[in-house]
Amino acid sequence: MTTALSITKNIHDWLFSTMPEGVASIVEMTLIALVYLGIFSVAGLFLVLMERRVAAWFQLRIGPNRVGFQGLLQTMADALKLLSKELTGTVKADKFLYNLAPYFVIISSLMALAVIPFTKDFHAFDINIGIFFLIAISSIGVIGILLGGWSSNNKFALIGAMRSGVQTISYELSIGLSLLTMVLITETLQLSEIVEVQKNGWLIVQGHIPAIIAFMIFMIAGTAETNRAPFDMAEAESELGAGFHTEYSGMKFAYFFLAEFINMFIIAAIAATVFFGGWLSPFGITESIPLLGVFWFLAKTLTLVFLMMWFRWTFPRLRVDQLLTLEWKYLLPINLVNIVIMAAVVWLNLTINF
Amino acid sequence: MSYFSDIYNGIKTLLTGMRVTGKYFLTSRKGAITQQYPDNRETLKMFDRFRGEVIMPHDEENQHRCTGCQKCEIACPNGTIEIIWDRGIDEETGKKKKKIDQFVYHLSMCTMCGLCIDVCPTDAIEWGQNFENSVYDRAALTRVLNEPGSKLMPGVED
Numbered sequence: 001m002t003t004a005l006s007i008t009k010n011i012h013d014w015l016f017s018t019m020p021e022g023v024a025s026i027v028e029m030t031l032i033a034l035v036y037l038g039i040f041s042v043a044g045l046f047l048v049l050m051e052r053r054v055a056a057w058f059q060l061r062i063g064p065n066r067v068g069f070q071g072l073l074q075t076m077a078d079a080l081k082l083l084s085k086e087l088t089g090t091v092k093a094d095k096f097l098y099n100l101a102p103y104f105v106i107i108s109s110l111m112a113l114a115v116i117p118f119t120k121d122f123h124a125f126d127i128n129i130g131i132f133f134l135i136a137i138s139s140i141g142v143i144g145i146l147l148g149g150w151s152s153n154n155k156f157a158l159i160g161a162m163r164s165g166v167q168t169i170s171y172e173l174s175i176g177l178s179l180l181t182m183v184l185i186t187e188t189l190q191l192s193e194i195v196e197v198q199k200n201g202w203l204i205v206q207g208h209i210p211a212i213i214a215f216m217i218f219m220i221a222g223t224a225e226t227n228r229a230p231f232d233m234a235e236a237e238s239e240l241g242a243g244f245h246t247e248y249s250g251m252k253f254a255y256f257f258l259a260e261f262i263n264m265f266i267i268a269a270i271a272a273t274v275f276f277g278g279w280l281s282p283f284g285i286t287e288s289i290p291l292l293g294v295f296w297f298l299a300k301t302l303t304l305v306f307l308m309m310w311f312r313w314t315f316p317r318l319r320v321d322q323l324l325t326l327e328w329k330y331l332l333p334i335n336l337v338n339i340v341i342m343a344a345v346v347w348l349n350l351t352i353n354f
Numbered sequence: 355m356s357y358f359s360d361i362y363n364g365i366k367t368l369l370t371g372m373r374v375t376g377k378y379f380l381t382s383r384k385g386a387i388t389q390q391y392p393d394n395r396e397t398l399k400m401f402d403r404f405r406g407e408v409i410m411p412h413d414e415e416n417q418h419r420c421t422g423c424q425k426c427e428i429a430c431p432n433g434t435i436e437i438i439w440d441r442g443i444d445e446e447t448g449k450k451k452k453k454i455d456q457f458v459y460h461l462s463m464c465t466m467c468g469l470c471i472d473v474c475p476t477d478a479i480e481w482g483q484n485f486e487n488s489v490y491d492r493a494a495l496t497r498v499l500n501e502p503g504s505k506l507m508p509g510v511e512d
């Protein structure tokens with residue numbers, strides 16, 4: 001943990017001065033974990049609210065606006081309601097896996113959240129294989145979904161889980177390849193350095209045409225990764241009840257639900273970091289105040305989140321075969337060609353640098 | 355080469371869709387169809403075609419158009435309408451004539467099917483737009499639609 005933000009640095013120094021090193025680092029890790037859990041729940045609840053309001057506006061409705069100012073506390077109230085609800089289960093469920101599944105899902109999204117740089121040095125886990133780690137971690141979430149669908153002993157849940165597996169395994173490829181396209185420019189996998197590279201212009205400008213294609217592919221594949229409409233076949237309310245979480249209730253359902261929204265946030269955050277300069281301000285206008293980086297980062301991320309919501313409330317759901325056609329016949333070949341183009345661009349120094 | 359034109363058409367149609375919903379998003383503040391009901395109780399006006407209840411309009415002289423033919427009572431599939439009729443003396447001709455005493459309407463049994471309104475030969479009954487029909491005692495849902503002392507509008511029977 002590198003901490004140049006003065007508050008965290010002071011806490012860090014204080015901890016290490018009062019305790020032996022081993023204890024101090026454990027305490028520090030716990031504190032960071034708590035902070036991230038806080039971010040996780042607040043961001044999740046806020047995104048659910050945002051989704052509901054945005055969906056309402058797209059459908060010419062008003063949306064929740066009663067609990068708190070403009071409905072700000074609505075999702076909090078919903079979460080409290082879910083907490084107080086009974087946890088039901090099926091009699092013939094595989095109890096162990098059934099209870100384990102939600103934790104797989106939220107732990108994987110929390111781990112992904114840890115490597116995302118919120119601003120300069122506000123970064124829990126800055127490893128040098130950041131992007132690789134993200135790609136790897138984001139495929140673990142699907143295990144939770146598969147387990148949940150399998151163990152609840154319900155055919156709708158099982159079909160939903162299987163579809164989710166098919167979908168995630170296919171689109172994982174596009175996510176990885178489109179990010180690799182950008183890694184060709186940055187020459188590093190470390191997220192903090194990827195942001196540094198963009199001081200001479202955001203990657204979507206630096207890489208111009210291939211970068212824009214990569215961005216489009218990343219957004220499509222990212223939407224599919226998070227099982228959101230138009231790729232929400234894992235849940236497909238009109239066909240499968242609620243899909244893989246049909247049998248879950250109360251807080252376990254809320255875990256799935258929150259994790260889905262956090263995953264959307266993560267995809268948008270990766271896109272903002274890799275394509276739009278993360279916490280860098282446009283033209284470096286607030287470069288001297290690193291704390292404002294959080295603002296720029298969130299502004300970019302929420303814009304992309306909004307884009308994904310726009311997709312969701314515009315496009316109809318795909319069929320399974322259409323889904324696979326889109327990935328294997330269109331996105332993947334385009335992506336491979338795109339990598340070659342990007343390699344040529346980088347090799348011939350055709351990138352745009354300010 | 356249909357591969358590339360497919361991609362082009364796909365992107366184009368998706369953008370068209372996003373333009374439409376985007377326009378909705380921007381205008382949603384003004385165009386929202388949601389009614390925030392108890393707040394706008396005073397100003398809320400139901401659509402003309404809304405079926406709230408069956409009413410019998412009366413004019414200024416407390417006259418209605420119901421002749422007491424009982425067609426609506428027969429047409430109603432639920433037995434919602436009960437017409438209590440009487441024989442009175444027609445002032446002009448001096449003959450005995452059927453007239454309604456009470457047009458009893460059980461709102462609690464009405465399915466708003468509209469058959470009674472369709473069948474009435476003199477258009478004596480029509481849809482009312484009132485929707486606040488909840489009461490604490492279901493007896494309050496049994497209504498007499500003709501006003502006390504009302505009589506048939508002259509010329510309706512011709």
Ligand code: SF4
Nearest residue numbers: 430464465467468470
């Ligand atoms: S609307 Fe239908 S149910 Fe109601 S009174 Fe008329 S005929 Fe009967």
Ligand code: SF4
Nearest residue numbers: 420421423424426474
């Ligand atoms: S309301 Fe119409 S159909 Fe019913 S008794 Fe009166 S005139 Fe006849």
